[in-house]
Amino acid sequence: MSSPQEEFQRFLAEQRIEYQRSLPEKIAEIRALWQVVNADADAPKPMKDLERMAHTLAGTAGTLGYREIGTAAKALELLVEHAVAAGPDLTLTQRSEIALAIDTLQAALPAG
16 A cells, blocks of 8 residues: 555656656647747737746646756746737747747757
8 A cells, every 4th residue: 555645656757747748739839829920920819828828838847847848938938928018019039039939948848
């Protein structure tokens, strides 16, 4: 019979494995949303959705021990947040920085 602590650790390990499996899809969703934003940068809802997705990924990844993903997602979140606050028109620099942050997020995916 296992202790509650052992059961919790087993549960957490299972959650980590399942979360790792979902990471490529989550990042693909972020990339797809970025393509929508790039097609129509004046649409505030996709930018807010992108910010929310990056925020959620940053928090959950960090909580489950995927620090590199969490850090990259937080950087993306902050870039999008600042771009939203600056106004509806994205500058070339903002576009470049956000695209690079998404590439960095992709590169942070754990192997396997």
